[in-house]
Amino acid sequence: MPRFTHPRLEDVPLDLALHALADPNRLAMVARLAETERLSCTAAAPCDSIPKSTLSNHLKLLRAAGLIETAQAGREMINRLRKAEFDARFPGLLDAVLANRSADAA
């Protein structure tokens, strides 16, 4: 059974959090998870054509930055955004990033 490592938010440095958000695909995944509480890895993918290993690396980096939590649910891996914890660690940051992403997409 795969085990995932999730950092304590106080151990996440600001530059790692920004790096995790500084990619259009990862940001699309974060935005999707901000809208839908829990998503399988496939459902969280930014597009259908993304290679599995690339998707896996993006999820790993999002976990390392304290942005998501991945847990096994039956045969699926389910991801959720650690919004409240991330917001407590980096007040206003995620909302500012997501608002700017929405403005660009509009």
Place this chain on the structure above:
Amino acid sequence: MPRFTHPRLEDVPLDLALHALADPNRLAMVARLAETERLSCTAAAPCDSIPKSTLSNHLKLLRAAGLIETAQAGREMINRLRKAEFDARFPGLLDAVLANRSADAA
């Protein structure tokens, strides 16, 4: 005479802006420029020991992200933060990043 390229802020994508800020040295330079209006490249450096080529690359990336403007003033290159333009393009983003940096440094 060196010539520097400065993008129009509307041409700067969000991921490039985040990438530029996702480095402790570049963020230290941005924070310093947010406090002091105009700084030479040396004065804007995050530390004395940083190699000139590294400093130059950091400044180049900050320019590409629309964060700073570099202009010749006599024999010096003077940098300033494009705060108002950056804020207009990415509302709330720079303030959220700088506030979180200050909180971490405190």
